C-alpha cells in the first residue's frame with residue numbers, strides 16, 4: 001500500500017505537482033490518468049524514488065520514506081519493479097540477460113538459481129524460445145512482455161508501469177493489460193500504471209486517479225467513471241465519439 005500526502009514538485013518556476021493526495025491499494029491495478037504534461041511521469045518517478053519531492057510525504061506500507069534509514073531505502077527500492085515507457089530494454093543484451101539483470105544487481109543468487117527464476121518469469125509472461133534473441137529480433141508486444149518479466153523477476157511488492165501499452169495494437173495492448181492485472185492479483189502487488197489508453201481505464205481500472213493542474217481532481221474506478229460530473233474528466237475520457245456512446249449507454253443501463 002502506498003499513501004501520498006500533499007506532494008509538491010516543481011522545476012524552476014514550473015509547478016508540476018501542487019499538493020497530490022492519493023492512496024494506492026495492494027493487490028490492485030491503480031491507474032493514473034491525465035492530459036499530456038499533467039505530471040503523471042513526474043509523479044511516478046517520485047513514487048519510485050527517482051525524483052525527490054519538494055515537500056509532502058510518501059508512505060510505503062505505513063512508513064514515510066523520509067523516515068527510512070539508508071538500509072531501509074535500499075531495501076524498499078529492491079521491492080520495486082518498473083516497466084518503462086517504450087520498454088527500455090538493453091539492445092545489446094539477449095532476452096535472458098535483460099531479465100537476469102536485476103537479479104545480478106540486487107541478489108546473491110547463483111547462476112543456476114538466476115537461470116531458473118528467469119525461466120519461470122519468462123514462462124509466466126508466455127515467452128518461450130526467445131531467451132537467446134536480442135530485443136530487435138522480437139515484436140513490440142514481446143518486448144513489453146520481456147520488460148514485465150524484468151520488472152517482476154525479483155518478486156517486487158510495488159510495480160510501476162509508465163504507459164505499458166504505448167505503440168501496441170489494441171488487441172496486444174489488452175493482452176498486456178490483462179497480464180499486468182493477473183500478475184498484480186496473483187502476487188498481491190501494489191501496482192501503479194500511468195496510461196493514456198481509455199481501453200485500459202475501462203478494462204483494468206480498479207482504482208483510477210485523475211491528475212489535473214498538479215492535483216488529484218477525481219478518483220474512482222472503471223465502474224463509476226461513467227457517472228462522473230467532472231466536466232474536464234468527461235472531456236478527457238470521452239474525447240472520442242465511441243466513448244461518448246458508451247457513456248450514454250452505461251448511464252441508461254443498456
Ligand SMILES: Nc1ncnc2c1ncn2[C@@H]1O[C@H](COP(=O)(O)OP(=O)(O)OP(=O)(O)O)[C@@H](O)[C@H]1O
Nearest residue numbers: 011014016034035036037038039040041042043196
Ligand atoms: N526533469 C525535468 N526538468 C524540468 N521539467 C520537467 C522535468 N520532468 C518533467 N518536466 C516537466 O513537467 C511537466 C510534466 O511532465 P510529465 O512528463 O510528468 O507529464 P505527463 O503527464 O507524464 O505527460 P505525457 O502523458 O505526455 O507523458 C512537463 O511540463 C515537463 O516538461
